Amino acid sequence: MKKPVADKQFELGVCYYPEHWPEDMWEDDYRRMVETGFTIVRMGEFAWSIFEPEEGSYQFGMFDRAIDLAHRHGLKVVLGTPTATPPAWLTEKYPEVLNVTYEGVTLQHGMRRHYNYSSPKYRELCAGIVSQMASHYGSHPGVAGWQIDNELNCEINEFYSESDHNAFREWLQRKYVTLEKLNEAWGAVFWNQSYTSWSQVYLPRPTPVPKQPNPHQALDEKRFISDNTISFAKIQADIIRAQAPDQWVTTNGLFGHLDSHELQDELLDFFSYDSYPQFSSIYYDPNEKNPLGDRSWSLSLSVVRSISSNYCIMEQQSGPGGWVNRMDMPSPKPGQMRLWTYQSIAHGADMVLYFRWRTATMGNEIYWHGLNDYHNLPNRRVREAAGIGRELAAAGKAIIGTRAEASVAILRDYDNEWDGEYDIWHGPFMWTSNKEWFKALQRQHIPTDIVYLRSKTTAKELARYQVLVYPHPAIMTDDTAAVLDEYVQQGGTLIFGCRTGYKDSRGQCYMRAFPGAAKELCGITVEEFTTVKGNRAPTSITWTHGDEALTGADAFNDILQVEQDTVEVMGRYATDYYAGKPAVTRNKRGKGEVWYYGAVFNEEAALRIIGSLNISSPAADWLELPAEVELQIRRSDTTSLTFLLNYNEASAEIVLKEPRTDLLTGQELSGKYTMEGFGVLVLQ
Template structure:
């Protein structure tokens, strides 16, 4: 029997909790799922107390019946290992499995994810339930795959139980070998922090200034949490590989302090994500200009795609969302659920699983609504799901084998993100700049990828792209710099922002002129620098294409200013500062390096500046010669050997007018388009 994977075809699924509903509802639920075009169901990820009501006493009757019934209706099952919700008997008998706060207060049973990964007892109990479930269901004809745990590092991504401090010490011993090496890496000679015994070493704890640990300890803490999480996941992953080799393995997430790329490489067949675009309505910066709202969710989908080129959406928002005490997301407007489904598919999802089939009538998530409301009657969301199911049945064979295509990548890496959580001299800049770049590209219909820079990244990985935007990589090794030099010398374009290249992997500052490891590639040094607090110092953009008046284009130089000094004769000054004591000094440079070019932008990007760099570098939309689109429409391209599929997603509440040169066909409707056309509010077209 060969391993089945849901990513070979385009499919719809739904999350279902049979333990929440009277058994007489199950068959009608499954029948209606099939009627909507749903073929995959996720179950079991929170049901430990059902599977093991007492330690060592296992019960599979309920799930045997529901899986047999699902199989009868032609549904395939994703089983979740239930380790995100240890039952009350477990935490009562083994309180050492519980997590603790930074202040050392034990996190009690009562919500979910209240355990720590370091507890040897918890790992033992997780191994037992995983093995027992795998043995029981390895040959069940409905089961196709497993989701390990649920949303690693959701709720909390920091762990301070006694077992975590002990595990951190062991991790440090393996990483550094000796206390002398640890002291050197953390610079503990500063403020007389030098350790003389391993028992003196802890995860961050309360200090005179609150939570203000040694910055190098803080960076290693994040690396430890990631490694420890992967180690915990591996306990289950290895068992599933051994016992159920014909099933695939995934997990869902994209939460903090976890190298999802490494975890996927080592343990999973593909990565999965939980997509809730309405989070953009409740978690956003009110000061952000021209924000993208749910369209901005495509950034996160790009990060998922950097892990798995094609992936699963394990939870796709299907209704308004909220717990009893928080997260009051509004209901999708007519067409938005369909739009978000195609947003996920456009960015690489081949399996989209709605959360959830029916809204729970009890518990913390009674306001986290699914396709069906409490009353189980037909509603607008059900009708929308039926439309989607019918469409995917028609277009699935054409879409499933395609992958996302982009010529520009926004570059990220875990070390800078983890270091930047504590370091205010570069950390806050990354999200701002990357978001502004994404705005500039998506509003100009330039598809973009996310690329994570890793020790395994090769020149072939980089050469897929004409341009790389690596906004504020404070930590940069000479090896990474050399790889980027090779990429640029072969014709690539790389764009850096302020605070580039001045730290090593320990978080120590190089004793070199800024931008440190990137100086040779950029052809400049930083003459001086300053934070910009409470004001904006404007730059004059001396582009070759000036404004109609011939005057330079003016944009803002936000948050931080690097004053640049050209060191190479191949450096062109693209912009100068226009105020403060450094008025007239270089602010933006372009360095010809081999066959390519390296840009250095001495501030935090805004959309206008990113757009000017794109224009000067000759980067434009791949459809400019045959398609006119308004800014409210996102363009995403998936392609294979048969050619590209252009997804057009209208995020506006008004119709979007487009103009097509030549003859194109909308894959969804089958209509042929030539000349002017309209995409309905929250509408979707796929042109081929």
């Protein structure tokens, strides 16, 4: 049975690196952490050479003192396994553990994550250090749980060492058994790529056209990397479970080429995430219309919630951030750190640790500021954290264990994400449409889940949602289509975008009319299609209901043909050679309906569909909110909490038609109320 994130109190804490500071500073650090309201600290995830300075020689004295002292101050400890940074003695003695790039360049010691998961020697050495640590600390009363490694697949999520090629070959042999089946799955007859011996099979390697592997091989590569990463983590999880059965197990991150849902199901008590809302600004597309800014981080948190309904934030942004040469994020304005903390909590966090207690004075992260500055003197970030600590000490018990609630979900799946990294005919569209739908729903104050479709997903699980949006699932099996059809037949609403259903699980195109496996669901076929770029001017969609407004038909256009008399045309293309042709359709099917939108979604189009479906905010009857305020609901059998988050620096006026009590202040609110800039309310 999986252990909860928190069961007695909300856990608020901070990441701490005792090895970075003189030991005579620890006592004062811990004392001030407790005064700030912290209950938990994370340490150890980058300290392999301290635990094992020479192969087979283990030393625990420094961390014994650090953990014992934290425990005496009433602080719990999250202990990281240090396998994200193998020490210099290890990589010098066993260079086969190092990762290798696609071009064949060996990555050397000097940063982090410079190893590969496949090396038998590295797995053996990792098992050794984890076993020693788990044995030593598995019954320590101050250690609450373990973080496996650190940010699996961060920095780099491709692996091309000799060990990786060997492991990939073995993975393929288990999956396909025979070369005939492998050749069929990879379409190897094309360009004479057929294999006659397993020794000829490798991960993708350089070809005459750079980064241009067989697309079906590339899809299997991502599946292999995920399985291989999980098997690497499993070695550590199994050791900790055996030697520290009373302590929980998690890992942090959310990175590419990793089925985090499978990782959670198989290995973890709960999932952990590192939340840096200002990444939204770093990677901001200047061409994006009407962006959400740091509020868009709620979309990432919704993904985390799909993995683990209640989760830990292992690193919460607490200051300006960046490495010496990249990721130069500005300082949070007063109130923003509190806003981001409650953003994490609103979406399901029952534990939050700030990164970090004090800003590092050396290394690549000397500008990745924590709560305390280098000088260690009082500052406003520490004061803001202390205010949050006081609030959660009083109100946190009412929050933990409640779960986020939504009636709309955006569907995703790993196969389409991984295939779409390479296939530009559908991959980029998914990310655009996800964000545009999320914007539309956010500004209508409609909480939204992200749901990953998996082989074990059932129509019963999906039935809790009134509406499912599955923007561009190019890969769709008949089994997936059957589950979705059952959901619709029982009364659900399902919305597809262009490029739906035309590939099988191998990434090969069906010899069927598009949208392939989804054809019967939609009641239409795709007459033809075109990308919209270059000298092809964008067209618009004329909506055939209401005011017949025009919205853009972005990036790609499927020209639709109605095939069933249950289909209603909701919009037509306004210009180009396909002017007047169906662009948006709605098919009544059983008790539900299926929409097909023939382009890449934009916010305006999503709003048109939302209006047609009469979806509204769950708080619409008692609450009026401006667009800049996010609404999120967490609920249990006995508690309902409505989180309101103002992402604007300016104040925002809300109207409560019924009285509610703010959990954080105890104040009863009714009528007009002005939320301060970056303000937060948690209404009971």
